[in-house]
Amino acid sequence: MDKLRISAFASLLFNTAFAIYHLVSGAFTFSWWLLTLGSYYLILTLLRFAVLRFSRNERFTVRLTGYMLMILSVPLIGTVILSTVRDRGHDLHMIIMIAMATYAFTKITVATVNLVKSRHSNDATLVTLRNISFADAFVSIFALQRSMLVSFEGMTEAETVIMNAVFGSAVCIIVFLLGLNLLRTKKILFKALMSDDRPDDATERSSTTRIF
Secondary structure (H helix, E strand, O other), X not given: OHHHHHHHHHHHHHXXXXXXXXXXXXXXXXXXXXXXXXXXXXXXXXXXHHHHHOOOOHHHHHHHHHHHHHHHHHXXXXXXXXXXXXXXXXXXXXXXXXXXXXXXXXXXXXXXXXXXXXXXXXXXXXHXXXXXXXXXXXHHHHHHHHHHHHHOOOOOHHHHHHHHHHHHHHHHHHHHHHHHHHHHHHHHHHHHHHHHXXXXXXXXXXXXXXXX
């Protein structure tokens, strides 16, 4: 768990810097897309902080994260709609594209590793951080895909709009389902913890009976 916390805190600092970068860039360029991404990453950063800060109150953090991920899918839908009717994106420099690709694929790799580690785990903190990582990773990939379609030639404007709409809608649904998954598995996680404690109590009672 110590390694998990160190990794989570490192990710917390990195994501904070990444969120601030998008917010500042969006403010200077008057880009609703960058402002939305920055706000999204900042909220995920705050969720990570809440999970780590209130790790002893796992019920609260699981419930909070579940509802927040479901709520966050709503403004994401708005960005997808706006990207189809107003702004397809901006042509970005190759270095920025490489940085975005590195960030996106690093995020999806880390999220996948966390999924493997928490596949059979009843640790609510680990499961919650896993879902936050996936919510971060999928939106990062959507942002990368959106920028790549504009920065590189090969697709018409109509095809670009369709790709943004389809992929963006899929990401919105995934983020919503990640939140719903936390709310549905919350009861399962805590029931499993309670059932793990019961045999110990039963053993203590039986041993006490044998002693006396």
